[in-house]
Amino acid sequence: MTPAPSPGDVLPSLTVPITRTLIVAGAIASRDYQDVHHDAEAARAKGAPDIFMNILTTNGLVGRYITDRLGPGAVLRKVAIRLGVPNYPGDTLLLTGTINSICADERHAEDVDRLSEDALRLLAEVAVVGTNSLGRHVTGTVVVALPTAQPPLRESP
Amino acid sequence: MRDDLHDLLKTYEGRPVAVSGRGPDPVNSPMIRHWCEAMGDTDPAYTGPDPVAPPTMLQAWTLAGLGGPGGAQVRPGPYRELMALLEAAGCTAIVATDCEQEYLRPLRPGDVITFDSVIASVSPRKTTRLGTGHFVTTRTEIRANGELAGTHLFRFLKYAPAGRAGDRPARPRPVINRDNAGFWEGVAARELLIQRCDACGRPRFPWLPGCGDCGSPDWTAVPASGAGTVFSYVVMHHPPFPAFEPPYAVGLIELAEGVRMISNIVGVEPERVRVGMPVVLEFVRVDDDLVLPLFRPADEGAV
CATH class of the missing domain: 3.10.129.10 (Hotdog Thioesterase)
Structure with a gap:
C-alpha cells in the first residue's frame, strides 16, 4: 500500500507525449471544435505554428495525473489551472505535483454514503506544474479527496 | 482600442x-x-x-x-x-x-x-x-x-x-454629405434608415437625391426592420488593408424591405457565411467615433 501523502511530498511525475492524435481526440472528446485544435492550416492563419491542445484536455490530464497518483478511490473536488506556453504536436508534457496541505473534508461529511464508507475522508491540496520544451504549459492547484483505503494520516497542522 | x-x-x-x-x-x-x-x-x-x-x-x-x-x-x-x-x-x-x-x-x-x-x-x-x-x-x-x-x-x-493588429490604424471614416447625412443621423440614433419615394413608393438604398425609377426628388426616410439575408458575399484574404484583419466577410445584404446594402457579416467565421443566410442588423461601435450597422447570423440555435 502506498504510504499516506503528507505536506511537502512530491508525487511521481507523469510524462505525456503530445501527439496530434491526443490533441484532436481531446478536443473532440471535450466537444471543443475551435479550429485551432484540429486544423493546422487554420491555426497557422491565426498566428500559431501548428494546432495546440485545448484547455479542457489539459484540465483532463491534470485530473488524470492526480487520481493516477493518489487513487484509485481518490475523488477530485477542485481543479484550478492557468495555461502558459502551448502544447504543440511533437512535444512532451511533464506533469509534477507537490502536496501543499492535508485537511479533513468537512463539506462532504453528510455525503458519506455515496462517496465513501468513511466520514473521515481527508482532502489533499496539490500544486501541479506541467512543463514542455517551451516552458511552463500549466500551473494549478487540485483539491482531491484521498481514498479511504489509505492508512490513517497524521493530524493536519 | x-x-x-x-x-x-x-x-x-x-x-x-x-x-x-x-x-x-x-x-x-x-x-x-x-x-x-x-x-x-x-x-x-x-x-x-x-x-x-x-x-x-x-x-x-x-x-x-x-x-x-x-x-x-x-x-x-x-x-x-x-x-x-x-x-x-x-x-x-x-x-x-x-x-x-x-x-x-x-x-x-x-x-x-x-x-x-x-x-x-x-x-x-x-x-x-x-x-x-x-x-x-x-x-x-x-x-x-x-x-x-x-x-x-x-x-x-x-x-x-502581436505584430499584426496591435497598432492598427482606425477604420476609414464614412464620407458624409448632404445626400446621405440623414442616413448617418439614423445610425447615430441606432436606426437603419432607407429612403422611400413619395411619388411611386419605391424603397431605395444607398441614399440618393432622386428616385431611380420615377425621377421624383421627394422622399421619406423610413426605418428598416434590420432583418435581411445574404444576397452575396466575399471573404477578404488579400490584399491586406491596415485597418482590417483578414479574413473577414463583406456581404451584400438584401434587407426585408427589398433594398440591398454592403456591410460586414460578423459573429460568424467568414468561411461559414452562405448566400441566403438570414442575418440581423447590429450596431457595433468600432471605436470612439464610429458606430457602424453590421450584420450577424440570425440563427439563435446554439445556447
Missing part, C-alpha cells in the same frame, strides 16, 4: 452568457469512455456498472459542439455583443487562459445537465506576449437534474495578435 472601449465592455459584467442552458446530451457512458480514451485515464471509477463521469468533464457537458452556425462560439444576447465589440476593435484571436472548477456532486449517466453562465468580468486592455486585448471571465453553475453539481470559472484572452 482605448480606455473608453473598456468602459463600454465593463457594462457587460454581470450580464448573461446563457440562461437555463441545457447540455445537448445527458451524462452518458459513451462520452465518458471517449474522454477517458483520449486522456488515457484508466481510473476504475469511470467504468463498470455504476460509473461516474470524470469531474474534469464538467464543461464538456455544456458545450454546443457543432450544433448551430458557429458552433459553441455562437450565443445569443449580451455575450455575442461583447464578442462582436471585441472583434470590431481588432481582438479577433482568442486563447483560454484559466479554468477553475469545483465539483460538488458526482455526475452519473442519465443526469440531465442545465447551466447558467454570466460574464463575471472584463479586464482593462492588457498587452501580453500574444498581443493586446482584454481578459474575459465567465462564471457558470452547472446543475444535474436541477441540483447544483459544479461551478466553473473560465477566463480567456480576446486579443489582437
Whole structure:
C-alpha cells in the first residue's frame, strides 16, 4: 500500500507525449471544435505554428495525473489551472505535483454514503506544474479527496 | 482600442452568457469512455456498472459542439455583443487562459445537465506576449437534474495578435454629405434608415437625391426592420488593408424591405457565411467615433 501523502511530498511525475492524435481526440472528446485544435492550416492563419491542445484536455490530464497518483478511490473536488506556453504536436508534457496541505473534508461529511464508507475522508491540496520544451504549459492547484483505503494520516497542522 | 472601449465592455459584467442552458446530451457512458480514451485515464471509477463521469468533464457537458452556425462560439444576447465589440476593435484571436472548477456532486449517466453562465468580468486592455486585448471571465453553475453539481470559472484572452493588429490604424471614416447625412443621423440614433419615394413608393438604398425609377426628388426616410439575408458575399484574404484583419466577410445584404446594402457579416467565421443566410442588423461601435450597422447570423440555435 502506498504510504499516506503528507505536506511537502512530491508525487511521481507523469510524462505525456503530445501527439496530434491526443490533441484532436481531446478536443473532440471535450466537444471543443475551435479550429485551432484540429486544423493546422487554420491555426497557422491565426498566428500559431501548428494546432495546440485545448484547455479542457489539459484540465483532463491534470485530473488524470492526480487520481493516477493518489487513487484509485481518490475523488477530485477542485481543479484550478492557468495555461502558459502551448502544447504543440511533437512535444512532451511533464506533469509534477507537490502536496501543499492535508485537511479533513468537512463539506462532504453528510455525503458519506455515496462517496465513501468513511466520514473521515481527508482532502489533499496539490500544486501541479506541467512543463514542455517551451516552458511552463500549466500551473494549478487540485483539491482531491484521498481514498479511504489509505492508512490513517497524521493530524493536519 | 482605448480606455473608453473598456468602459463600454465593463457594462457587460454581470450580464448573461446563457440562461437555463441545457447540455445537448445527458451524462452518458459513451462520452465518458471517449474522454477517458483520449486522456488515457484508466481510473476504475469511470467504468463498470455504476460509473461516474470524470469531474474534469464538467464543461464538456455544456458545450454546443457543432450544433448551430458557429458552433459553441455562437450565443445569443449580451455575450455575442461583447464578442462582436471585441472583434470590431481588432481582438479577433482568442486563447483560454484559466479554468477553475469545483465539483460538488458526482455526475452519473442519465443526469440531465442545465447551466447558467454570466460574464463575471472584463479586464482593462492588457498587452501580453500574444498581443493586446482584454481578459474575459465567465462564471457558470452547472446543475444535474436541477441540483447544483459544479461551478466553473473560465477566463480567456480576446486579443489582437502581436505584430499584426496591435497598432492598427482606425477604420476609414464614412464620407458624409448632404445626400446621405440623414442616413448617418439614423445610425447615430441606432436606426437603419432607407429612403422611400413619395411619388411611386419605391424603397431605395444607398441614399440618393432622386428616385431611380420615377425621377421624383421627394422622399421619406423610413426605418428598416434590420432583418435581411445574404444576397452575396466575399471573404477578404488579400490584399491586406491596415485597418482590417483578414479574413473577414463583406456581404451584400438584401434587407426585408427589398433594398440591398454592403456591410460586414460578423459573429460568424467568414468561411461559414452562405448566400441566403438570414442575418440581423447590429450596431457595433468600432471605436470612439464610429458606430457602424453590421450584420450577424440570425440563427439563435446554439445556447
